Amino acid sequence: MSWLSNAFDRLRFRARPPSDDRSRMRAVANNLILHLHPTRVPAPALRFTHTWGLGGISALLTVILVVTGVLLMFRYDASVERAYASIQTLETVVPFGALLRNVHHWSANLLVITVLLHLVRVFLTGGFFRDRRGNWIFGLFLLLIVLAFNFTGYLLPWDQLAFWAITVGTGLLDYIPVVGVLVANFLLGGREVGQAALRNFYALHVAVLPVVLMLALSYHFWRVRKDGGVALPDQTGPVEKLTTIPHLVGIELGIALVTLTAVMLFAMLVPAPLEGMANPAHPPNPAKAAWYFLGVQELLLHMHPLAALALSTIGLLGLAAVPFWDRDDSAIGIGGRSTRGRKAAWLGVALSVLLTPLLVVIDEWWLDLPALLPGLPTLVSNGLIPLGLTLAGLAGVYWLIRLVLRTRHNEALVGLFSFTMSALVVLTLIGIFFRGSNMALVWPW
Amino acid sequence: MTTQPTNATPETTMSRRNFLSLGLGALGLVGLLQTGVMTVQFLGPRRVDGEFGGVVQAGLVESFPPGSVTEFPDGRFFLVRLADGGFLAVYRRCTHLGCAVSWQAAENRFACPCHGSYFDQEGDVENPPAPRALDTFAITITDGTVIVDTAEPRQRDAFDATQVVYPAGA
Ligand code: HEM
Ligand code: FES
Numbered sequence: 021m022s023w024l025s026n027a028f029d030r031l032r033f034r035a036r037p038p039s040d041d042r043s044r045m046r047a048v049a050n051n052l053i054l055h056l057h058p059t060r061v062p063a064p065a066l067r068f069t070h071t072w073g074l075g076g077i078s079a080l081l082t083v084i085l086v087v088t089g090v091l092l093m094f095r096y097d098a099s100v101e102r103a104y105a106s107i108q109t110l111e112t113v114v115p116f117g118a119l120l121r122n123v124h125h126w127s128a129n130l131l132v133i134t135v136l137l138h139l140v141r142v143f144l145t146g147g148f149f150r151d152r153r154g155n156w157i158f159g160l161f162l163l164l165i166v167l168a169f170n171f172t173g174y175l176l177p178w179d180q181l182a183f184w185a186i187t188v189g190t191g192l193l194d195y196i197p198v199v200g201v202l203v204a205n206f207l208l209g210g211r212e213v214g215q216a217a218l219r220n221f222y223a224l225h226v227a228v229l230p231v232v233l234m235l236a237l238s239y240h241f242w243r244v245r246k247d248g249g250v251a252l253p254d255q256t257g258p259v260e261k262l263t264t265i266p267h268l269v270g271i272e273l274g275i276a277l278v279t280l281t282a283v284m285l286f287a288m289l290v291p292a293p294l295e296g297m298a299n300p301a302h303p304p305n306p307a308k309a310a311w312y313f314l315g316v317q318e319l320l321l322h323m324h325p326l327a328a329l330a331l332s333t334i335g336l337l338g339l340a341a342v343p344f345w346d347r348d349d350s351a352i353g354i355g356g357r358s359t360r361g362r363k364a365a366w367l368g369v370a371l372s373v374l375l376t377p378l379l380v381v382i383d384e385w386w387l388d389l390p391a392l393l394p395g396l397p398t399l400v401s402n403g404l405i406p407l408g409l410t411l412a413g414l415a416g417v418y419w420l421i422r423l424v425l426r427t428r429h430n431e432a433l434v435g436l437f438s439f440t441m442s443a444l445v446v447l448t449l450i451g452i453f454f455r456g457s458n459m460a461l462v463w464p465w
Numbered sequence: 466m467t468t469q470p471t472n473a474t475p476e477t478t479m480s481r482r483n484f485l486s487l488g489l490g491a492l493g494l495v496g497l498l499q500t501g502v503m504t505v506q507f508l509g510p511r512r513v514d515g516e517f518g519g520v521v522q523a524g525l526v527e528s529f530p531p532g533s534v535t536e537f538p539d540g541r542f543f544l545v546r547l548a549d550g551g552f553l554a555v556y557r558r559c560t561h562l563g564c565a566v567s568w569q570a571a572e573n574r575f576a577c578p579c580h581g582s583y584f585d586q587e588g589d590v591e592n593p594p595a596p597r598a599l600d601t602f603a604i605t606i607t608d609g610t611v612i613v614d615t616a617e618p619r620q621r622d623a624f625d626a627t628q629v630v631y632p633a634g635a
Binding site for chain 1: 564
């Protein structure tokens with residue numbers, strides 16, 4: 021088989037594979053794809069557990085999504101009469117159509133997970149200090165693009181799941197004061213989800229967002245290079261540097277192959293969901309948003325939509341403020357800032373896993389603020405007060421961690437971050453598995 | 466300002482170059498604005514004839530017995546005839562997050578399956594999370610026929626008698 025690997029090598033390098041370090045470095049610098057890398061990388065940056073390869077996995081998933089998405093476009097029909105039928109044809113008639121759809125569907129869902137994990141990784145290893153501040157905030161923008169991609173794609177199959185998830189999702193916009201209804205009507209091309217909405221979402225999903233994402237990703241990668249690659253602890257002595265070929269490229273190819281195999285296997289075994297055709301007269305019970313919005317939907321069950329919206333916005337702004345909130349950059353590149361910071365992280369997770377379900381259950385079965393405070397408008401009793409209580413609770417978690425573990429500010433922030441992220445995960449899991457008919461709490465088994 | 470002549474100082478006179486570049490900038494701005502407005506209009510909400518949004522001839526007054534609720538799926542509303550003979554056209558879009566409510570005759574209420582809101586026959590909230598009563602559409606009764614205009618849903622906090630339309634002579 022050596023002729024085969026020779027042929028591959030020739031394709032990759034247009035010549036025989038470079039055998040000494042200098043020509044390896046030149047090969048990186050002269051290749052369009054490889055030149056996204058530096059020619060040499062510090063050895064600690066190559067440790068898999070420093071980045072978990074999450075940025076790279078996200079990039080690979082994006083490529084998979086573009087390729088499968090373009091193929092899907094050849095068979096998909098963005099009209100309310102034909103959309104559902106074209107997906108059914110894809111599922112049952114077109115050779116490998118179901119597989120293609122499954123790969124696109126699961127890659128898109130996995131991308132949300134890997135991008136979020138990537139964000140967590142960058143936060144925990146202090147990847148946002150100094151020059152990287154800009155790329156951190158820009159990264160949040162990337163997260164929003166990924167979510168917008170998923171949201172617009174969700175409508176396209178035009179089944180019951182799609183129709184009602186988008187109805188509920190855009191219904192949330194109505195609560196934004198002054199401009200909300202206007203924006204919702206503009207997005208949907210009318211008051212309700214219909215043909216105009218399907219057209220709009222399709223154009224956004226296959227033309228506008230891909231261009232925005234490609235430009236944004238190019239900028240993101242360029243910044244990573246400009247900022248000196250993955251953030252590492254400040255070094256006192258000289259650092260060992262290894263050539264990108266074979267050290268980095270080898271790891272990347274390995275991760276890429278594993279990801280590709282995993283996605284393929286999953287897509288072969290688990291079909292992407294498709295319910296009955298959209299019926300605007302009959303919402304399913306319960307009507308749930310896409311799973312990655314179920315955390316927010318769970319909040320909606322506990323407070324006024326405006327409060328839930330405010331809380332989500334505060335969370336996002338809080339993430340954007342992280343580089344300004346934690347200015348102690350001596351912890352750059354160190355996981356959890358310090359040993360005590362790592363402890364704070366685990367304490368945050370533990371508190372969250374205990375408190376979040378407890379609060380959900382209490383609010384569901386015993387606490388009824390509007391009934392307790394009958395004189396107040398619901399915007400206050402069911403909005404401002406729960407919002408204030410939640411924020412106060414978060415501040416309480418911060419101070420608890422600070423006092424119990426005697427941490428410094430930046431370590432307690434790590435605890436608060438872990439608490440909030442875990443709460444999001446717990447709320448999402450409750451939304452997915454523990455909400456049944458009429459959105460009442462149920463056991464999933 | 467008065468019309469008194471002022472001294473033209475060198476600072477207030479404008480060179481030809483500055484004038485032209487200012488003009489060019491202004492033209493560019495106008496062009497940009499125009500393109501923006503055109504784009505927004507092009508992308509904006511569209512109404513399709515014959516769909517929801519037009520005028521619906523619901524039927525003769527007598528065909529709706531007092532105390533009945535009749536669904537008009539294409540018009541997206543329920544025609545409610547109250548016990549006292551008055552009419553109310555209730556938009557079926559739940560005021561919580563926009564799901565379609567359905568009429569449960571046995572329980573005498575509108576139910577939204579999405580997050581469990583209930584509304585009574587007049588559209589008032591019986592059970593949150595819905596924050597306000599169901600929206601309504603304008604009703605006119607001409608020659609004994611009930612006509613509902615679905616162009617613009619009307620928001621209300623709660624039901625009150627002024628929203629009800631009575632047939633002539635009732
Ligand atoms: C489509 C989404 C995204 C892709 C494909 C992507 C890709 C990458 C890649 C390949 C790297 C190099 C290091 C690594 O592999 O971990 C990286 C680094 C980085 N990313 Fe992302 N990213 C995405 C979204 C985000 C988000 C949501 C954030 C944060 C809010 C973010 C912030 C950063 C920062 C600050 C760095 C530098 C980290 C360091 O120096 O340690 N990125 N990204
Ligand atoms: S949309 Fe009706 S209760 Fe939420």
